[in-house]
Amino acid sequence: MTTTAHGYAAPSADAPLAPFSFERRDPQPDDVAIDILFCGVCHSDLHTARGEWPGTLYPCVPGHEIVGRVRAVGSDVTKFAVGDVVGVGCMVDSCGHCASCADGEEQYCETTGFVGTYNGPDPVLGGHTFGGYSDQIVVKQGFVLKIGHDEKDLAAVAPLLCAGITTYSPLKHWKVGPGQKVGIVGLGGLGHMGVKIAAAMGAEVHVFSTSPNKREDAIRLGARDLIVSKDEDAMAAHTGTFDFILNTVAASHNLDQFLMLLKRDGTMTLVGVPEEPHPSPSVGALVFKRRAIAGSLIGGIAETQEMLDFCRDHGLVADIEMLAMKDVEQGYDRMQKSDVKYRFVIDMATLEK
Numbered sequence: 001m002t003t004t005a006h007g008y009a010a011p012s013a014d015a016p017l018a019p020f021s022f023e024r025r026d027p028q029p030d031d032v033a034i035d036i037l038f039c040g041v042c043h044s045d046l047h048t049a050r051g052e053w054p055g056t057l058y059p060c061v062p063g064h065e066i067v068g069r070v071r072a073v074g075s076d077v078t079k080f081a082v083g084d085v086v087g088v089g090c091m092v093d094s095c096g097h098c099a100s101c102a103d104g105e106e107q108y109c110e111t112t113g114f115v116g117t118y119n120g121p122d123p124v125l126g127g128h129t130f131g132g133y134s135d136q137i138v139v140k141q142g143f144v145l146k147i148g149h150d151e152k153d154l155a156a157v158a159p160l161l162c163a164g165i166t167t168y169s170p171l172k173h174w175k176v177g178p179g180q181k182v183g184i185v186g187l188g189g190l191g192h193m194g195v196k197i198a199a200a201m202g203a204e205v206h207v208f209s210t211s212p213n214k215r216e217d218a219i220r221l222g223a224r225d226l227i228v229s230k231d232e233d234a235m236a237a238h239t240g241t242f243d244f245i246l247n248t249v250a251a252s253h254n255l256d257q258f259l260m261l262l263k264r265d266g267t268m269t270l271v272g273v274p275e276e277p278h279p280s281p282s283v284g285a286l287v288f289k290r291r292a293i294a295g296s297l298i299g300g301i302a303e304t305q306e307m308l309d310f311c312r313d314h315g316l317v318a319d320i321e322m323l324a325m326k327d328v329e330q331g332y333d334r335m336q337k338s339d340v341k342y343r344f345v346i347d348m349a350t351l352e353k
């Protein structure tokens with residue numbers, strides 16, 4: 001049995017998103033049915049909808065930064081009740097029994113891979129999954145998060161479900177904390193959350209950006225200062241002083257200029273995947289100070305809940321601009337020019353049915 005949902009979909013790679021109706025399964029025993037209130041707009045949405053990454057299945061309903069209210073629960077659901085405010089991030093399922101799933105790292109599921117909130121194989125109805133640019137979604141309770149923030153902040157909570165966990169997970173994994181000097185490369189949707197979270201963890205945070213005019217904002221978000229990465233003297237002044245660098249820039253760039261700033265045993269973790277490869281980093285820069293370059297992908301469900309609770313306890317939400325559903329293409333165009341501070345969030349009340 002299914003229920004008709006309404007949303008916006010890209011019908012093909014070269015056609016704009018437009019109103020689209022489709023079927024959601026009725027809640028099975030382990031499912032939570034959610035009326036969507038807000039959905040953040042992630043760069044992955046744009047890349048997928050416009051076919052800039054291989055493998056988009058059309059029609060494509062993007063959206064994996066979802067906040068909503070529980071409308072119904074299946075008979076086996078114990079963690080959630082009707083009326084609860086909940087979130088859904090980038091995943092809606094995984095195999096549940098491989099080593100990564102057993103460790104609560106479902107994003108690294110080794111058998112089937114995790115099931116994406118959109119553009120993944122729909123485990124129940126067949127076909128592919130449809131995301132959060134819609135009025136409702138049905139998700140297994142194990143992939144639903146509890147939201148404890150104030151109701152007035154819910155729109156700004158939505159981006160935590162992808163941008164928040166993508167930055168929290170590596171900061172936590174590499175044990176960022178008080179007494180450490182931490183760099184955040186890039187001040188966009190991911191970077192601005194990285195600054196807030198690293199500062200809340202007690203680190204001294206420095207932002208690397210090509211644009212000096214972001215300095216005031218970087219400091220407002222919690223950074224000690226902004227280092228202009230094109231300024232060789234400014235960069236050289238920090239050589240060998242950073243404990244950890246979180247690099248959020250997906251465009252191909254020279255990694256060595258940041259590697260040189262790490263202390264002995266320092267790590268730079270990359271969370272963006274470039275279309276064109278980065279120039280090969282200097283092995284000497286790695287070897288002589290036992291430095292490391294690492295990667296990190298979102299975070300597991302338990303860690304996503306931990307991140308949401310951490311953000312609630314520290315009063316952290318994203319800096320957002322609200323977007324009406326029908327204006328999503330204008331939002332994409334502005335995102336491509338980095339003209340958003342720092343995340344668009346769609347108010348699902350603007351969706352015309």
Ligand SMILES: [Zn+2]
Binds near residue numbers: 042045064090162163
């Ligand atoms: Zn995302």
Ligand SMILES: [Zn+2]
Binds near residue numbers: 097099112
């Ligand atoms: Zn698995």
